[in-house]
Amino acid sequence: MISDFHTHSFFSDGVLLPSELIRRSVVAGYGVIAVTDHAGPGNLEEVIGQLARECEVARTHWPIVALPGVELTHVPPGSIAWLARRARAAGAAVVIVHGETIAEPVEPGTNSAAIDAEDVDILAHPGLITPEEASRAAQRGCFIEVSARKSHAYANGHVVTVVRGAGGKLLLNSDCHEPGDLLSSRFQRLVLLGAGIPEIDHAAILTDNPRELLARVLPRLKETIAGA
Template sequence: MLCDFHTHTTLSDGSLTPMELIHRAVQRGYRAVAITDHMGVGGLEEYLALVTKECRLAESYWDIIAMPGVEFTHLPPGAIGEAARAAKEMGARLVIVHGETLVEPVPAGTNLAALSSPHVDILAHPGMLTTEEARLAAANGILLEVSARKGHCLANGRVAKLGRQAGARLVVNSDTHHPEDMLTLEFRRSVALGAGLGDSEVMEELPAGIAALLERVGISKKRRQ
């Protein structure tokens, strides 16, 4: 099942409108796609209202699960928990946090704050993830992202290794900004194998993680199939 829980549109720094992104996902055979533009707290409500409307329209015509989401980016760590709670209240189906990637000066403490919030679903590109953080992800059912994106992917091996050791679930996301970034099953497999996962993990644990995530964000079993 091809799903992608981390994409950007013209509403932040991507080049596709939400509807074009969803339509391209339909054409590629995605079962589910989440739109997760970079956000702080200003304009969150308007953004989520707009994306929710687009997702509902797409779902009413096309066979895809289209989820309004958000990627909280460079927020002060102390503000992440409350922002995530507010986003869920405003209709975000999925909340991800822009983790401490090696290639940007993300505020220290971001990973820990994200993994401590019950309203965060995915910690994106966690960079120099610690064992403590990986254990927290496992305990709280938050997925750790293995990133297909240039730069953010530099720590994929570490994230996969510590995540597996701690029993945390992993998810491969594209972090799409442009059409050529979108996933295929083959590319997702290569990214996972490149991060050090084995064939059986790619075949069994990644799909199990996707199923767990869809369940976590409230997609019914019937729609997940």
């Protein structure tokens, strides 16, 4: 059963309606999917409201835990804690921050602000995260992403070394933008091996850590649509 806490629909820059993304993830063998569209101060509540309605209908009718979420993307680091709090208040089950990938000019300080914001669950593709940041993330319980996405994956080797050295918790996410990006068990294994993680440690990242995060986020789900 695949768990994937970071995907995009056409509510931001993905190509699929959430409903189709979730349907395809069921067919691909997923048990958990978070749809986490890009958001900033202007579209946060609107995107989360739309995703919450899509995910609730999917959960009701299909054998998958579909979670509404958001990825705070290229926002000023000083606004991250406030935006994450707003996202949770608006009904986001999962709050991600678009970290300092080496592929984009994400503002320095973004990783650090995400790690310190208590409403942020996952720091995605953190690029050249420092040992000190990784250790703060481990202490707060902020999950750090190993990315299966081209470009963001360039720094996976560094991320894995630093986060494991700090005793932090890793998740493998697709950052899916189109159907071909959805994970398979085979690709999960290859990305982890490619990042330097021996097979014996895969279950912690693919099963234990997702289970821990899921236990944290499930109580946040609100059933709001009568007759969904």
